Amino acid sequence: MKSDLDMLMEARDVDVLWVTGPAFHNPPMYYLTGGAHLTHAELIKVRGQPPVLFYNPMERDEAARTGLCTRNLAEYQSDELSKLANGNPNKAQVLRYQRMLSDMGVHAGRMAIYGRIDASRSYTWFTMLQKLMPELTIVGEIDDSPIFSAMTTKDEIEVERIRAMGKITTQVVGKTADFLSSQRVHAGMLVHQDGSPIRIGEVKKLINLWLAEAGAENPEETIFAIGGDAGVPHSTGTSSDPLRLGETIVFDIFPCEAGGGYFYDFTRTWCLGYASDVAQALYEDVLAVYQQIMDELEIGAQCRAYQERVCELFAARGHATILHDPKLQEGYVHSLGHGIGLNIHERPWFGRNASESDRLDAGVVFTVEPGLYYPSRGLGVRLENSVWARPDGKMEVLADFPMDLVLPVRQG
């Protein structure tokens, strides 16, 4: 949690944090500013001191609203610095960085850097800064770095924001179900009044509209994939596909708060009207494994143990799993879940990248999303909820929604 930041910096021997970039769609900056319309800012936090936000003067009111200590970047835009840099804008930028650090009393130590900006910029500026300040050690540690570690466990305010996104998400899923159930059927497909097929692109457009109505953003699109597409976990679906009865539809929706805030992640698999025997059998396997895993989740347990467990459970039901073949494309082919927060995918990891420190610590919010994929047979099934590992030891699904496979349709 954010309140652990100084402690995490000490444990990892980090003296300074530097975050660069906008305050939206940039999780570390959003996390430390609370989100704001800052198109470009710099934030420096020295261990034991509150963070300082360096803002563009055109954004002074937005910066002030963050409630952080602030400084005006224009104070570092001097002609003197440009002259010192012989007109080289990158050198001027790095001299500016050095002066900002100096004004914060930083001349040496270990500094961790963050911020979602283009690698061409971050690599240039921070390698130049490293050369300019050899007493300072710039580190780009990844999962174990202080900010990302703090972000892994959520405080109650963050959980309530994720829960609110869960409510919006399930409301939109409900609207989508109602829409599909109320359409006419002809020749084994959902059709418009004029008999023309309803296509996946139209359904996605409605989903986007309902999300916008609810004040949510959908920066990474929605998966609404039928048939063979449903058999490929990240296939988003083919816009021109009609909605054929009886085939599996994987509907994976992961919106965030407007302005690049907290995400929710949710999947259901539906068959319109009826399910084929093979779809029904796969669904029952996935649902049984989902329920078994949910029963077995324990605070503090290692995530990769559950990945092994889900492979064991699917293997016992006769499915090939990624545990035995990392390149597997039919069967159980991905990881059981991942953390969610300001990133749609963040720690803890459950799959190949999971380390010993990827655990279900109190405060973690994560997905549980077993699935089975048989693209060559034209189907796939995934069921997913987002779960909060509560401080009281309970595992709570943050938004309820029926897990039924078959979605009734109007016949005739």
Added chain:
Amino acid sequence: MKSDLDMLMEARDVDVLWVTGPAFHNPPMYYLTGGAHLTHAELIKVRGQPPVLFYNPMERDEAARTGLCTRNLAEYQSDELSKLANGNPNKAQVLRYQRMLSDMGVHAGRMAIYGRIDASRSYTWFTMLQKLMPELTIVGEIDDSPIFSAMTTKDEIEVERIRAMGKITTQVVGKTADFLSSQRVHAGMLVHQDGSPIRIGEVKKLINLWLAEAGAENPEETIFAIGGDAGVPHSTGTSSDPLRLGETIVFDIFPCEAGGGYFYDFTRTWCLGYASDVAQALYEDVLAVYQQIMDELEIGAQCRAYQERVCELFAARGHATILHDPKLQEGYVHSLGHGIGLNIHERPWFGRNASESDRLDAGVVFTVEPGLYYPSRGLGVRLENSVWARPDGKMEVLADFPMDLVLPVRQG
């Protein structure tokens, strides 16, 4: 343009381009893949050869749809690499990168890197790769790098996509004007049927909804700022503010294609019902300068000359300008414009960062957005259109919309 890429690589002595990250909200990857639902991919282009896209196997269909040469990242996920890296995931990642380069025949030369991912990752991986491959020189050149230089001039397909976003943008602006003009007025404010004030937050929600209906995305929010907020160029406005008649409203809207594609950028300043004399006078100054600059734009001219010219024109009308005081907060306080494309702000630059190579070359799409700001007097005015420097030498505004200041309202 994209077709210049090999030539630009040669001119800048770059042998290899490496792009990392997702294919949405990541301009260099979007540019080279055409946009796709790739949550993480790597792309390598060797000079004189077509780019190769390395994809996550769960996204194989999305990768195939790009039409690029593709390779499966799973082929680089071997246990052998993990062992070589002694279980260090960053080392494993960098060994993987080395092997990918090796498979492309790259062992030395100059490689430019790109991709909007967190600096902690890009810095870690590319500094480690640089140490591992000393014969390779990794460069993070910024504005002058081959991809960003190629992106600066748009081909006709790109211009048509920006134009289509301009049409959506002006349609939404028109709906907003119609909405405001059709509301009741009471006590000098727009009000609901029940007499309660209509607030800026409600208007912004409608704007988001209309953008979503039109299939656009709004990743960087909208500026809809009244009174003193309108006097601060990047203030997005205060949600709880009522819509008071006679005050300036700066409405700056910059949506992009869904999935993180091309942007449009557009600003009007409105006064509801009537304008105060001071607002009217500022508006006339801004409009006159806008028209004068539009008349003077010439293909191939240096952008910073126009920044100097606009300062000269505003100074002649009695306003302080940023040319004489870079920290100025009242008067003409920002730059005349910027390029637009897959970034809302990209080259060419007009302001302090502009270099000799920032020119209005044929194919550039850029904004012209003079403005005057007097926050202490509670107002600001900005007028902005997006302009295409056409190959035939003409300067074309890509979406028409009236520039009127006063928006009529229903009285009574």
